[in-house]
Amino acid sequence: MNGWLLAAGGVAAVTTLIHATAGGRSVVRPLLGSAVAAEPRRTLHVVWHMVTADLLLSSIALLALAFAAAPSTALVLFIAAQYLAYAAVFLTVTLAADWPRPLLQLPQWMLLLPVGVLALIGTA
Template sequence: MNVWIFSSGLLGILTSLVHIFAGQLDPVKPFLKSDLPDIAKATLLGCWHMVSAILVTSSLGLTYIGWCNSLPLYQNLVIAISISFVIFSFVFIAVGWYFFKFQTFIKLPQWILLLPIGLLGLVGAS
């Protein structure tokens, strides 16, 4: 078992659950009740669910690879997924900085879960 990659996957599954369930309450429901045009709502809701799918599938993949210790076969995939999560965290920091400056670390805390997923995966892949 590669504990680093397995831990990355488990944290990703936890993050997926937070995204799917808590995210429906906080950003999604108020967003759907907004006065935005339906095309914008449908597009953004579609993107929300695509993110859910990416979180779940990549997290399950990392968990499986870590559990089976099949890194030699999937090392490039682990690296690609891990780098993606690091980039995702930087996106939240950048977007949050644009809107909230120093308060981004409190108002958009998603980076706190995304960054460790990527870093754990990268450590396990090295």
């Protein structure tokens, strides 16, 4: 068993759960009830569910890879790269906003970054 990948998969699974529950309430419901035009509103709704699917599938993959006799380094690196890229996007958008305490306004990077780092360590 690879403990680093198990930790990455566990954090990814928790991230998926938070995304689907808390994010659904605080992001999707307000979006769907907003005055944004129908096409962009529905497109963003689809993108939300695509992210949910990606988070779920990658957490399952990391957990399965943690118990694999010879985990695929390429797959782990791909998943790590995704999470690191997601964290970078959140940090970039957050820091570009004119908000007080910007790192706490969009804190998703705090869950995404550890998954990428733990997965990278798990390939060593």
